[in-house]
Amino acid sequence: MRKLSTLKPIPKIPRSRSREKPISKASGTATNSCIISAGEVFGDGAMIELVSGSSGLDKPDLLLWTGSKAIVGLRVEHGDCIYKPPQLPLSLCRATRFPSRCHDYGSAGVLLAAITDLFKKHLHFPERESSLLSRFAISTWLADCLTTAATLMISGPDHELGIDVLRLLSCLCRHPLMLTGVTQASFRSLPTQLSLTLLLIQQQMNPSMQRLFRESSYRGLHLPGNRGSVVDLYGPKAIFCGNDHALGIFGGGGIHISLTPSQLQSSALDEQVQNKIANDFQPRLLMYRLKNFGKVRESADVSGFTSATRAIARTLAACFPEDSELARDTVELLRPQDEEARGQRSCDVNCAIVEILQGTIHDRKQKAVRVDELTNLVNALLRSRGETLTYRAEEIGWKLRDLNIPRHTRSSGREVVLGVGTSQSVHKLARFYDLPCA
Numbered sequence: 001m002r003k004l005s006t007l008k009p010i011p012k013i014p015r016s017r018s019r020e021k022p023i024s025k026a027s028g029t030a031t032n033s034c035i036i037s038a039g040e041v042f043g044d045g046a047m048i049e050l051v052s053g054s055s056g057l058d059k060p061d062l063l064l065w066t067g068s069k070a071i072v073g074l075r076v077e078h079g080d081c082i083y084k085p086p087q088l089p090l091s092l093c094r095a096t097r098f099p100s101r102c103h104d105y106g107s108a109g110v111l112l113a114a115i116t117d118l119f120k121k122h123l124h125f126p127e128r129e130s131s132l133l134s135r136f137a138i139s140t141w142l143a144d145c146l147t148t149a150a151t152l153m154i155s156g157p158d159h160e161l162g163i164d165v166l167r168l169l170s171c172l173c174r175h176p177l178m179l180t181g182v183t184q185a186s187f188r189s190l191p192t193q194l195s196l197t198l199l200l201i202q203q204q205m206n207p208s209m210q211r212l213f214r215e216s217s218y219r220g221l222h223l224p225g226n227r228g229s230v231v232d233l234y235g236p237k238a239i240f241c242g243n244d245h246a247l248g249i250f251g252g253g254g255i256h257i258s259l260t261p262s263q264l265q266s267s268a269l270d271e272q273v274q275n276k277i278a279n280d281f282q283p284r285l286l287m288y289r290l291k292n293f294g295k296v297r298e299s300a301d302v303s304g305f306t307s308a309t310r311a312i313a314r315t316l317a318a319c320f321p322e323d324s325e326l327a328r329d330t331v332e333l334l335r336p337q338d339e340e341a342r343g344q345r346s347c348d349v350n351c352a353i354v355e356i357l358q359g360t361i362h363d364r365k366q367k368a369v370r371v372d373e374l375t376n377l378v379n380a381l382l383r384s385r386g387e388t389l390t391y392r393a394e395e396i397g398w399k400l401r402d403l404n405i406p407r408h409t410r411s412s413g414r415e416v417v418l419g420v421g422t423s424q425s426v427h428k429l430a431r432f433y434d435l436p437c438a
Contacts, residue, residue: 035082035084037062037084037086041293047293048076052100060088061085064078096175096176097176099283103284103286105287108322115281116133128333135319136236145296149234150315155241162201165238165240166178166240172278175195176197177197180200187212202239216233217236220234255337305338306434349391358426358435368417371396371416372393406421
């Protein structure tokens, strides 16, 4: 059975592209370069993908997609180069999955409905949660052509149900790897050449780990490595965090699924069932990637959403480039989450500070507002929205500093001068918090 394991530093595999000594195409002369590769995308639409190997567990094969047919082997040729797969650590090969081939998927709607049915059948999830989980799984196959990778945050008291969700996702996601006990060092040691989908049980996260998880969802952000190198940890991830408090890690920027224990027992997801699901769906999902990779465009209309939800809505909708109706349905599935985020934001003290300052600036009756006066207004606004916590003037001063709103000392105390610079800063913050213009 595919087991969840504590992550230890994984030995580095060869870089995704490394040249060996030129070899002959037929015999004798050195004409073709031989490149070790874990995947390629070519300008003519051809692609190379890793697939499960026929020669051993630690040696995957390569699949060359020409645009109309697939060629599988220990080496494939494109242009003037011959490509070979990397030698992978045996433990890594046992812990992840590669499709054995590619296979026709029918249509995006048919594929999505079939995956959605898996979550309803095996975990007894409602339609909305099953639909969001199926969309996340599909998005992992196109993550490397999106500007933001999808993140799935799963909460709930049922630990076993959370693990079952990750097990089912491991049958459906691209290059899935189930992990627990991730540290900063082990996270940095992951073989990023494989474009992994991380499926994590991580109930305790310090601020540094939270930042790593959050920032690795954005393409192009690298971490400094050893000896002048950099590390690219970009990729999709699903995190079972156990409690709702941990959902705030991504500030509303991921998919949120709250697991409610069902009276119905989940159907057994043993190794045989998982392998059957993976053997059925991985080839279809690989074909979906091959046929849709070059068509992805992040152009969905998400103007009515809060800034926190817009990115994930664009990301998921972009994964259905040939079915605009599915893309619109995907956006609508996130609307309840967006409304919840909007309600939570109304009780955010930073949002309340900006809201009070914006109203004071537009009122044009004051040239400055004292911090203690601002504190009273903020506390009154939050109380009207059900917040029971009361802030001190000193705490509001710290919040103003974090928001880069300058304070000045006068004989009457600290105050915020409502000049042009402050007005510009407040209006930028108001747009970030999606506040209506007064």
